Amino acid sequence: MDVEEKVKKTLKEIGLKKNEKILVAISGGKDSATVAYLLKKWGYRIEGFHIDLGMGGYSERCLAAVKKLCKQLGIRLHLYDIKKEMGSSMCYIRAEIQQEKKGLKNCAICGVIKKSIMNKEARSIKGIRKIATGHNLDDEAQTFFMNILKGSLNLSANSGASTKNIADKKFTPRIKPLFYTAENDIKKYSQKMKLPVVYEKCPCAIDSYRIQIRQFMNTLTTKEKENIMKNFDDLFPQIQKLKSEEGLKYCEICGEPSRNNICKMCQLVRIK
Ligand code: SF4
Ligand SMILES: [Zn+2]
Numbered sequence: 511m512d513v514e515e516k517v518k519k520t521l522k523e524i525g526l527k528k529n530e531k532i533l534v535a536i537s538g539g540k541d542s543a544t545v546a547y548l549l550k551k552w553g554y555r556i557e558g559f560h561i562d563l564g565m566g567g568y569s570e571r572c573l574a575a576v577k578k579l580c581k582q583l584g585i586r587l588h589l590y591d592i593k594k595e596m597g598s599s600m601c602y603i604r605a606e607i608q609q610e611k612k613g614l615k616n617c618a619i620c621g622v623i624k625k626s627i628m629n630k631e632a633r634s635i636k637g638i639r640k641i642a643t644g645h646n647l648d649d650e651a652q653t654f655f656m657n658i659l660k661g662s663l664n665l666s667a668n669s670g671a672s673t674k675n676i677a678d679k680k681f682t683p684r685i686k687p688l689f690y691t692a693e694n695d696i697k698k699y700s701q702k703m704k705l706p707v708v709y710e711k712c713p714c715a716i717d718s719y720r721i722q723i724r725q726f727m728n729t730l731t732t733k734e735k736e737n738i739m740k741n742f743d744d745l746f747p748q749i750q751k752l753k754s755e756e757g758l759k760y761c762e763i764c765g766e767p768s769r770n771n772i773c774k775m776c777q778l779v780r781i782k
Contacts, residue, residue, distance in 0.1 A: 513699040516691045517548050524672045524685050530639040531555045533588070533632050533682075535624075536579065538572025538708045540700040541644030543579050545687050547705055549642065550583045557638070558587040559631060561624055564599030571708045578706040588635060590627055601714065607778050615717040619778060626766065626775035632682040645686040648693040651738040652723050659723075666742065667749045678758050681767040690739065692732045 511519070526532075534546045536558045549556045560576045563569050573589075580587040593599055604619045632638045650669060657665045671689035688696060700707050727735065760766065761773035768774070 513544070513691055513695050514548065516695075517687050518552075520671050520687050520690050521552075524687070526554065526640070526685065528553055529555065531557065531637040532640045532642050532685075533557055533559050533628075533635060533638045534642045535628055535644070536560050536576045536587075537644065538575040539644065540697055540705070540707045540709065541646050541688055541693075543575070543644075543705045543707045544696050544700050544703075545642050545644050546579060546583060546585070547700075547703060548687065550585060556583075556585055556642070557635065558583075558585050559590070559628065559635075559641075560587060561590045561592060561627055563620070564591070564593040565601055565712075565714060568708070568710070568713050569599075571710075575706045575708050582706070588631065590631055592627075595627075603779060604714075611778070615720070616714045617717050617720065620714065622774045622778055626773070629680075629682055630766070633680065638682060641682050641684045643684060643686055644688060646688040646693050646696055647691055647732070647735055647739060648724075648727065650686070650689055650742070651735045652720065652727055654738060654742045655727065656720065656723055663745070663749060666746075669742070670746055670750075678767050680760070680765075681758065690736070692735065694732075 532549060532554055534542065534549065534556050536542045536546055546556060546558060558580045562573050577587065596603060600620055604616060607619055608614055628641055632641050654666050657663055672685045673683045758767050761768040761776055762771050763776040764773060766773050
C-alpha cells in the first residue's frame with residue numbers, strides 16, 4: 511500500500527468528515543507537511559498552526575518552510591511565538607525546568623508545553639473541531655515499545671490514530687493521519703511532491719533512551735513495526751478502559767483539562 515492509500519485508510523478509520531474544520535500542527539518537518547498537503551488535496555477544511563520555538567537558525571528555517579507550505583496550499587496560518595507569549599525561547603524555558611527537575615528529557619518537556627499551547631490555541635480559533643499532528647508509524651511504535659519497557663503500558667492510553675473517547679468542551683480531539691505510515695515512506699513522498707520541508711534534525715532532540723530505542727527500531731522492517739502497532743491496536747480498548755475510568759478533570763491551577771488534579775503543564779511551568 512502506498513502512502514496515499516495508507517493515509518486514506520487511516521482517515522476512514524478515524525471517521526474524519528469533510529465539513530469539520532481541522533487545525534494542522536505544522537512544524538516545518540516532512541511529516542506534518544505531508545499531513546497538511548494530503549488533507550488539502552482531498553478537500554478537507556484545514557488551517558495551519560505553527561509554534562515558533564525560538565531555537566535559533568533551526569526555528570527560523572522551520573518557520574520559513576511552514577510559511578511557504580501554507581502559501582502554496584492557500585491555507586491560513588496561525589503563529590504562536592513562544593518568546594513573545596511566554597517570555598523566552600523553548601531552550602531557556604526547558605533549561606530552567608531542568609534545573610529543578612533533573613533527569614527530565616528535552617523532548618518530554620517540549621512535548622508537554624507544545625501540546626498544552628496547541629489545545630488552548632485551537633480553542634481560541636473559531637470553528638476548529640480537530641487538531642491533526644504528524645506522528646508517524648515509527649514515532650508511535652517507539653513510544654509504545656518504550657512504554658512496555660518502562661512497565662507503563664497505561665501511558666499509551668492517550669495514543670491511537672484519534673483521541674475519540676475524550677469528549678470535553680475544553681479539549682480539542684487530536685488525530686494522527688500518519689499513524690500507520692512509515693517514516694521512510696513519508697520522507698520519499700515529501701521529496702517526490704517537493705514539499706517545502708526542513709529535513710535536518712531538531713538540535714535539541716537529545717534523548718539518549720529514545721535514540722537507543724530508535725536505533726534498535728531502525729533495524730526492524732516496516733512489517734515488524736506494523737506488527738508492534740497491531741499489538742497496540744489489540745490491547746488499546748483495554749488500556750483505554752483503564753484510563754477512562756480515571757476520567758478527565760480540570761487542573762486546579764489553570765483550569766485546563768487534565769488526567770490529574772494538577773495538569774502536566776502546571777507541574778512543569780506556571781503560566782498566567
Ligand atoms: S525534537 Fe524534541 S525538542 Fe525538538 S521540537 Fe521536537 S519535541 Fe521539541
Ligand atoms: Zn494546569
